[in-house]
Amino acid sequence: MLNDIYLLKDLSILNAHLAQHYSVVRLAKDTDGEVTWTEQAGATSAPLFGHANLPLTSPKAFFFPEQESLYKFDGKTFETIHPKVKPIVLFGVQACDLTAIAYQDQFFKHDPYYQTRRDSVLLVGIDCEAPCKNGFCAEVNAGPHVNSATADLILSRLKIDDRTNTSEWLIVASSEKGVDSLRDLTLEKADEGHFKLRTKLGDQVRSQFADFSYISNAIEYLNDKSIPAQLWEELSVRCLSCSGCTNLCPTCSCYSTFEVIEAEPISNTLEFETVRCWDSCLFESFQREASDHNPSHKAAQRVERFWFHKFSDEYLPEFERHGCVGCGRCEQTCPGTIGVHSVMKRIDEVCCN
Amino acid sequence: MLQLTPQTIRIVDFYDDGTDSRHFTFEPIGFALESPIAIGQFFMLTVPSRGLAPFTYTSFPDEQGRFNALIRKVGKLTDQLFTCKKGDLLGYNGPYGNGWPLAEINQKEVLIVAGGCGLAPVTTAIDYLIDQGRANSVTLLYASRDQESQVLKQERERWQSKINVYETLDIQGDKDHSGLPTEHLSAVLNKVDHHPDILLTCGPEAMMSNVAKMCVDLGFKSTDIWMSIERRMRCGVGLCGHCYIGSTYACKQGPTYRYDEFLALEKANTVAHLYPQYFQYC
Numbered sequence: 001m002l003n004d005i006y007l008l009k010d011l012s013i014l015n016a017h018l019a020q021h022y023s024v025v026r027l028a029k030d031t032d033g034e035v036t037w038t039e040q041a042g043a044t045s046a047p048l049f050g051h052a053n054l055p056l057t058s059p060k061a062f063f064f065p066e067q068e069s070l071y072k073f074d075g076k077t078f079e080t081i082h083p084k085v086k087p088i089v090l091f092g093v094q095a096c097d098l099t100a101i102a103y104q105d106q107f108f109k110h111d112p113y114y115q116t117r118r119d120s121v122l123l124v125g126i127d128c129e130a131p132c133k134n135g136f137c138a139e140v141n142a143g144p145h146v147n148s149a150t151a152d153l154i155l156s157r158l159k160i161d162d163r164t165n166t167s168e169w170l171i172v173a174s175s176e177k178g179v180d181s182l183r184d185l186t187l188e189k190a191d192e193g194h195f196k197l198r199t200k201l202g203d204q205v206r207s208q209f210a211d212f213s214y215i216s217n218a219i220e221y222l223n224d225k226s227i228p229a230q231l232w233e234e235l236s237v238r239c240l241s242c243s244g245c246t247n248l249c250p251t252c253s254c255y256s257t258f259e260v261i262e263a264e265p266i267s268n269t270l271e272f273e274t275v276r277c278w279d280s281c282l283f284e285s286f287q288r289e290a291s292d293h294n295p296s297h298k299a300a301q302r303v304e305r306f307w308f309h310k311f312s313d314e315y316l317p318e319f320e321r322h323g324c325v326g327c328g329r330c331e332q333t334c335p336g337t338i339g340v341h342s343v344m345k346r347i348d349e350v351c352c353n
Numbered sequence: 354m355l356q357l358t359p360q361t362i363r364i365v366d367f368y369d370d371g372t373d374s375r376h377f378t379f380e381p382i383g384f385a386l387e388s389p390i391a392i393g394q395f396f397m398l399t400v401p402s403r404g405l406a407p408f409t410y411t412s413f414p415d416e417q418g419r420f421n422a423l424i425r426k427v428g429k430l431t432d433q434l435f436t437c438k439k440g441d442l443l444g445y446n447g448p449y450g451n452g453w454p455l456a457e458i459n460q461k462e463v464l465i466v467a468g469g470c471g472l473a474p475v476t477t478a479i480d481y482l483i484d485q486g487r488a489n490s491v492t493l494l495y496a497s498r499d500q501e502s503q504v505l506k507q508e509r510e511r512w513q514s515k516i517n518v519y520e521t522l523d524i525q526g527d528k529d530h531s532g533l534p535t536e537h538l539s540a541v542l543n544k545v546d547h548h549p550d551i552l553l554t555c556g557p558e559a560m561m562s563n564v565a566k567m568c569v570d571l572g573f574k575s576t577d578i579w580m581s582i583e584r585r586m587r588c589g590v591g592l593c594g595h596c597y598i599g600s601t602y603a604c605k606q607g608p609t610y611r612y613d614e615f616l617a618l619e620k621a622n623t624v625a626h627l628y629p630q631y632f633q634y635c
Binding site: 075227291 | 358624
């Protein structure tokens with residue numbers, strides 16, 4: 001990898017270079033202060049950092065859209081509706097969301113829709129420089145620095161010169177796609193010293209995180225099954241089944257399907273399109289069968305299920321990590337205050353006594 | 354890559370087969386059912402405008418690719434299906450899931466306990482064993498609500514002279530033929546010459562759970578008890594997430610589960626799933 005590390009003072013040079021081949025999507029703050037992924041051609045400013053401006057939504061919808069047509073029926077045959085894609089560069093994705101994308105890459109490995117979208121995207125990661133408000137990526141091995149297996153290019157700010165208001169960036173091409181994307185761009189080579197500085201800075205950020213040992217403890221309690229059922233009952237009273245957590249969670253991927261029926265079919269037959277849309281395991285109807293048998297009819301079962309899916313060791317053989325990447329969005333959004341910090345703290349309190 | 358787009362099948366024929374139940378014959382249009390289908394596997398049936406749901410095969414494809422499925426009308430999708438006519442087109446994906454354990458049932462004396470429509474997923478297993486010349490090794494205990502709701506009449510008549518068949522009804526039956534299957538298990542086992550040592554069961558989950566427990570008490574090893582579990586599904590290929598059982602998906606790692614493994618999956622949760630005291634056969 002040390003062959004593919006470079007130095008750059010002005011990131012707009014890289015931005016402009018990539019813009020020749022890709023639509024550039026970066027974080028942008030709107031007038032209400034909302035941070036979203038937005039297509040920005042010809043941006044010259046440095047990208048927004050996720051640690052200071054965590055977007056409410058992760059980039060998961062770029063690969064697994066909230067609604068997506070799968071196939072259509074013309075009265076005679078079914079025909080696949082292939083996703084329309086264009087090359088996109090996601091410029092400046094923080095480590096936790098990149099870890100989540102890698103997790104979903106594994107989950108949707110054989111899903112043709114996901115993979116078509118995914119193949120068209122170049123991921124440019126950015127190293128976070130401080131813990132974010134609800135984040136605990138370091139505790140779940142998902143940041144604060146970008147894991148090179150999860151991005152094509154990594155941006156890491158090594159120095160800021162306040163006097164001239166300039167920065168020095170280390171650029172790491174961490175995949176073949178990343179190396180290809182830099183072709184024909186003349187960049188100054190970096191050396192091992194720069195790479196070591198990046199590691200040192202990462203360690204510094206890591207040391208700034210608060211003590212999240214209650215999260216690690218709770219993961220252990222969850223896996224040795226010592227959480228009393230009563231605690232899940234207590235927590236589930238506060239679940240409004242709003243699906244905020246599952247929508248915002250960058251690794252949640254459950255979906256449902258529905259049919260859009262053609263109102264005026266060309267022929268005298270029933271024509272329709274099947275669409276998939278995000279679903280939530282916290283909905284009462286998620287597992288309810290036509291006969292009304294519902295294996296997860298209790299809210300406590302569903303709340304336990306959600307956290308089991310995020311933290312159970314039973315998923316390690318398939319994903320080599322837990323489903324939670326420590327972004328803290330569930331904590332931020334849950335109207336019933338049973339996001340990750342609240343739940344893990346409560347588990348730790350109850351189980352350590 | 355997975356194929357989520359269905360292929361077209363046509364309704365060749367159907368006949369009423371028990372209360373609200375029909376036995377359908379389907380045939381593929383413009384494609385061949387190439388991959389071999391294992392006993393106890395399922396397919397996803399798309400009913401235009403109503404989405405898709407899993408159903409089991411009650412016969413394997415013949416030379417023309419025609420196969421059967423027993424379907425009971427219980428919800429929106431099946432309501433719509435029951436308005437379909439011969440010749441109407443539907444969607445098909447499959448075969449999916451893991452079926453009954455072939456290697457084990459080839460070597461053992463087989464007890465089958467089915468409830469209601471739960472007879473459908475064991476049909477191909479029974480026919481397979483009969484074809485293998487092992488009819489003597491099969492005992493079926495079939496439980497249903499009442500006589501009218503018993504399904505697969507033709508198949509049961511065909512089996513009558515070949516395998517040991519015992520039937521029980523919730524209502525209507527005489528003393529020896531009424532009540533839950535668990536009320537008859539010991540008696541059935543005492544009557545048969547070859548003592549069964551493997552159980553295949555399909556029906557309401559509460560029934561399967563009670564039958565499995567009783568069979569363990571009666572000396573079956575939990576590794577010789579297999580149940581076919583029903584879950585709501587939206588894809589059949591392990592993506593939509595609906596059919597979870599612990600860390601598995603019923604469509605991929607199931608729908609056939611070994612009892613000890615099923616119990617271990619359930620134990621992953623501390624909130625117990627309590628089966629209702631009363632259940633109805635579907």
